[in-house]
Amino acid sequence: MKTEFRVLFFRLLVALLLSGTAFAQKPELARTPPMGWNSWNHFRTNITDAILRAQADALVKNGMKNVGYEYVVIDGGWEGFHDEQGNFHPDPQKFPDMRVLVDYIHGLGLKVGIHTTPGPKTCSGREGSYGHEKQDAETFAKWGIDFIKYDWCTAGQVYQPDQMQAVYKKFADALTATGRPMLLSLCQYGMQNVWKWGASVGAQMWRTTNDIQDNYYQMMFIGLGQNGLEKYAGPGHWNDPDMLEVGNGNMKDEEYRTHMTLWCILAAPLFSGNDLTGMSPATLEILTNPEVIAVDQDAAGVQGHRVWQEGPTEVWIKPLADGSKAIAAFNRETRPMRVDINFAELSLPAAIQARDLWAHKDLENFEQTMTTTVPGHGSILLKVKPAAK
Numbered sequence: 611m612k613t614e615f616r617v618l619f620f621r622l623l624v625a626l627l628l629s630g631t632a633f634a635q636k637p638e639l640a641r642t643p644p645m646g647w648n649s650w651n652h653f654r655t656n657i658t659d660a661i662l663r664a665q666a667d668a669l670v671k672n673g674m675k676n677v678g679y680e681y682v683v684i685d686g687g688w689e690g691f692h693d694e695q696g697n698f699h700p701d702p703q704k705f706p707d708m709r710v711l712v713d714y715i716h717g718l719g720l721k722v723g724i725h726t727t728p729g730p731k732t733c734s735g736r737e738g739s740y741g742h743e744k745q746d747a748e749t750f751a752k753w754g755i756d757f758i759k760y761d762w763c764t765a766g767q768v769y770q771p772d773q774m775q776a777v778y779k780k781f782a783d784a785l786t787a788t789g790r791p792m793l794l795s796l797c798q799y800g801m802q803n804v805w806k807w808g809a810s811v812g813a814q815m816w817r818t819t820n821d822i823q824d825n826y827y828q829m830m831f832i833g834l835g836q837n838g839l840e841k842y843a844g845p846g847h848w849n850d851p852d853m854l855e856v857g858n859g860n861m862k863d864e865e866y867r868t869h870m871t872l873w874c875i876l877a878a879p880l881f882s883g884n885d886l887t888g889m890s891p892a893t894l895e896i897l898t899n900p901e902v903i904a905v906d907q908d909a910a911g912v913q914g915h916r917v918w919q920e921g922p923t924e925v926w927i928k929p930l931a932d933g934s935k936a937i938a939a940f941n942r943e944t945r946p947m948r949v950d951i952n953f954a955e956l957s958l959p960a961a962i963q964a965r966d967l968w969a970h971k972d973l974e975n976f977e978q979t980m981t982t983t984v985p986g987h988g989s990i991l992l993k994v995k996p997a998a999k
């Protein structure tokens with residue numbers, strides 16, 4: 611009886627350990643939300659080797675690398691053709707030698723990402739990985755790629771919807787088989803509640819929605835729509851509400867600050883999507899505020915959620931590893947609105963000490979409530995902890 615019990619206990623332990631690994635695959639690849647730059651939002655398919663080098667150079671020179679932006683992602687537009695041996699080649703007019711470009715970016719102390727699709731064609735009609743998955747994974751490993759954005763695009767023409775998870779798993783397994791750690795970023799616009807299975811097919815992040823646009827309403831629609839998905843994110847596996855539009859020109863700086871506040875309270879991957887060679891000081895400041903980024907990159911890896919809402923104003927909270935909390939308030943109205951943050955309603959202690967992370971400023975201590983005015987389309991971002999007695 612005793613031995614049987616021991617065998618049962620051992621089996622249970624093994625089962626537990628195995629089920630744990632499903633959600634913690636390669637967590638070292640994305641312990642905190644991945645950060646970097648992606649070519650798509652600004653350049654679309656108009657990318658070249660020279661543009662990629664210039665963006666990577668700028669990322670280092672302007673201080674973004676220092677605050678954590680790490681991956682330079684070559685999105686759609688690089689693809690050429692598969693040759694008779696099935697080897698994937700970049701468009702020779704735009705990318706003469708991918709390995710040389712990757713070496714250059716690595717030489718700057720950065721990592722490199724690339725976009726492909728399980729479909730026959732990318733979303734822009736260029737060559738996809740369909741039928742070449744294993745060999746393409748090997749090619750990417752040979753080039754020294756560190757990150758793959760695997761975008762559904764035209765895969766619906768060759769696969770049934772119920773094959774989607776297997777299609778993604780097949781590619782994740784092909785990446786693992788290369789022996790090179792490559793972060794897998796799923797892009798299928800949130801279909802089939804991807805947040806429920808993205809980690810189990812081997813991805814470190816997955817897009818939860820359709821494409822973002824450089825537009826305040828679309829950005830807020832996507833960002834605020836993440837509420838409720840917080841239980842699916844954590845170290846090694848993240849919900850991705852899409853790349854940043856900060857600095858692309860169609861929002862006001864106040865709105866871009868809101869974009870950043872929202873993405874950071876969400877523990878979202880932070881991929882800037884603007885032209886890094888020509889941005890304003892205000893854009894750079896929004897992208898590189900270390901105290902704001904620290905909320906996103908907090909080691910506890912908890913995605914924030916909405917705790918209070920009244921008309922166009924709302925308050926979100928994100929617990930941090932040191933026991934303090936990040937609090938964000940948003941105002942969707944175009945004119946300034948008063949927001950009363952009631953500590954009891956937010957399960958906060960009666961007396962708190964607060965720091966304004968955008969202003970880099972400790973505020974006075976507050977009791978019971980904190981009244982603040984949030985600018986039109988603006989936000990505030992605070993770090994709060996119990997006031998010292």
Ligand code: GLA
Nearest residue numbers: 650685686733734761797821
């Ligand atoms: C899709 C993705 C975008 C981008 C383009 C490239 O639309 O959602 O992020 O990768 O494809 O064609």
